[in-house]
Amino acid sequence: MIQLIVWYATLLFIILLAVVFGWVAFSSKKKQDYAPIIKRWYKARSIYGVLLVVLMLVVTIYTLRELPFNEPSHVEGVEVIPVHVEAFQFGFELNMTEFSVGDTVEFNVTTKDVTHGFGVYDPDMVLVGQTQAMPEYTNTFYLTFDQPGTYQVLCLEYCGLAHHMMMTEMVVK
Numbered sequence: 291m292i293q294l295i296v297w298y299a300t301l302l303f304i305i306l307l308a309v310v311f312g313w314v315a316f317s318s319k320k321k322q323d324y325a326p327i328i329k330r331w332y333k334a335r336s337i338y339g340v341l342l343v344v345l346m347l348v349v350t351i352y353t354l355r356e357l358p359f360n361e362p363s364h365v366e367g368v369e370v371i372p373v374h375v376e377a378f379q380f381g382f383e384l385n386m387t388e389f390s391v392g393d394t395v396e397f398n399v400t401t402k403d404v405t406h407g408f409g410v411y412d413p414d415m416v417l418v419g420q421t422q423a424m425p426e427y428t429n430t431f432y433l434t435f436d437q438p439g440t441y442q443v444l445c446l447e448y449c450g451l452a453h454h455m456m457m458t459e460m461v462v463k
């Protein structure tokens with residue numbers, strides 16, 4: 291619901307911007323005494339502007355073509371273990387914290403209060419997966435545990451005075 295409202299609001303503002311831009315461009319053609327002197331620089335600026343628009347369009351389309359980024363990213367057909375994660379100031383509630391090597395887990399992450407991060411670190415303290423914990427949203431990501439040991443979960447979003455103490459553990463056997 292909220293996404294739909296945001297989407298329509300964005301669309302509305304894009305149209306508004308385009309209308310204002312068009313109106314300014316349309317009403318800026320009055321002749322002035324020094325027009326011939328700067329005419330060719332206006333031309334250069336136009337070419338530069340068009341080049342910029344084309345470049346930005348290409349970059350935008352190229353970088354947005356894979357949206358949404360939270361599409362399932364596990365191998366099709368692999369059985370996943372759904373785990374519910376609820377972040378809060380200042381900790382995490384997981385309905386399951388013990389797994390086996392080779393398990394593919396589907397973390398469904400949300401928060402009770404403010405926005406938090408959910409970052410999973412392997413036993414060598416290398417970040418192996420993360421997502422944002424957002425109020426009223428559930429963000430999903432998939433992780434396959436490929437080595438045994440104790441995995442740390444740290445909050446990756448500054449969320450208050452005790453943010454640095456916000457962590458929990460998962461054990462993989």
Ligand SMILES: [Cu+2]
Pocket residue numbers: 378380405406407445446447448449453456
């Ligand atoms: Cu936090």
